[in-house]
Amino acid sequence: MPSLTFPIIDPIAFSIGPFAIRWYALAYVTGLLGGWFYAKRLAARTELWAPQRQPKPVDVDDLIVWVALGVVLGGRVGYVLFYNLSTYLAQPLEIFAVWRGGMSFHGGLLGAALAIVLFARTRKLNPLTMLDLASTVAPIGLFFGRIANFINGELWGRTAIDFPYAVVFPHAGPLPRHPSQLYEAFGEGLLLFILMAIAVRLFGFRRPGLLGGIFILGYAIARIVCEFFREPDEQLGFLFGASVQALSGGITMGMLLSIPMALLGMGVIIVASRGYTQPRTETA
Template sequence: MHYAIPFPDISPDVFSLDLGVFVFTLRWYALAYIAGIVGGWAMGRWLIGRPALWPGGRAPMTRAQLEDVMTWAVLGIILGGRLGYVLFYQPEVYLAEPMRILAVWEGGMSFHGGALGTAIAVGIYALRQKIPLWSMLDLASVVAPLGLGLGRLANFVNAELWGRPTELPWGVIFPGPAAQACANVGEFCARHPSQLYQATLEGAVLLILLWIVALRGGLRRGGLILGIFVAGYGVARTFVETFRQADAQYITPDNPLGHVLGGAEVGLTMGQVLSLPMVAVGLVLILIARRRNA
């Protein structure tokens, strides 16, 4: 007999309103996006209001420009996240049915695609407005973990992206036949709450680390915050992938862990394949930033 935690009775919907013509439903996942964007804007506004934190004692942009760039960032998150999922995880499905790419309500967003899309979007805005590119990317990086953490909490509420089976006492009994489809189990299947692992490491821990560095002069070293964010996320995601259930399309009877590189027992998941290069890129960015500002 092993102990586990029953999944809490939480609805994925915050509330619903019957408007006659249609029913409006606000979901926790959408609220997480909204809260992450608004919270990121508020933190960015606070940082811009403190010129001493920036190179030369001057903020890289005005608060009006910050509000403008948030629109670009939102587009980068949505378009990049969706296209990243399509290209990285299920290209054959969406190439066969291209119109399904627009069906975002079915789910399917990629962090790696969203991060790349956001970087491109805010980078273009910075170049158009003659804002220092490194400072723009540093600002985006220092606020990004808030949205990441909230998004992972929403994944937990939705009972999705759960972890591999475990007999540890903090394993969670997620609902649904897919979550309970574990081999050689008794009356229930408990799984790692990998969403909460990610919310802690990619969200809370990374956010605290970046703010400590930022308030200690890190924003004056162009690219340093960006490098720490990229490497930090890569390390956190690579680690948590060892507890997270792989996407269903990669799991077969001969490959139960869903590795896309290596063997069935020892290998890398798609999340690790996409995250390990981030560690290398982040370390290079940190080295360049330190040398540039030496």
């Protein structure tokens, strides 16, 4: 079957003197700015929050800085621990070479969640409702991040000889492969954004934790599905041996990390929908 030729795109979007601005960095910036703009609009709608305390515009402005730090630090630490620990133990200074790539979404998620909780406590806001707000806008960053992965020609998919829209990536050998980065942009980005937009319209932020649980479950499902088309990381390969690979199509680290996410998401949805996360009211 014929395959598509990978569009050779320079990973450097533009240069300003000696400084090179890469598409990947622009994806992070665009995702953060898009999330900030959308979060400010949601935070301004009083009907979505009552009776929960509504964040002020300045709270959203400051929160984006905390989230950015949490994503970068958590994403890097997660990649080091989950995906390439032996290499970084042998060369510990490489941990700080973030410009060479290596970020984990699951680590970034934990880092962002911790940053949001700490931020909420400093402003006396409900940490769960702030996590809900972040969950509603997070798919924007996921979408642009996966598009940047495609532009960089990284994190490509598994071989797809009979798939008419397979792509021959420049650093992945001569065989055509699934453009799994675009699948993830669609599933983890666009579809999840639509799901969260519907959920916030239906439930608002009145049930602390509910939107966060929907996001965690939705992302875990999308990631597990997309992992069936994505080539596992070279240093890890498929997990649990050839027998499991033959039966399941291959278990990857991304799948393994997403399973507890799905269970956590379901648990949070149940607890929040039953009202157990509502703040207790003082009685005289």
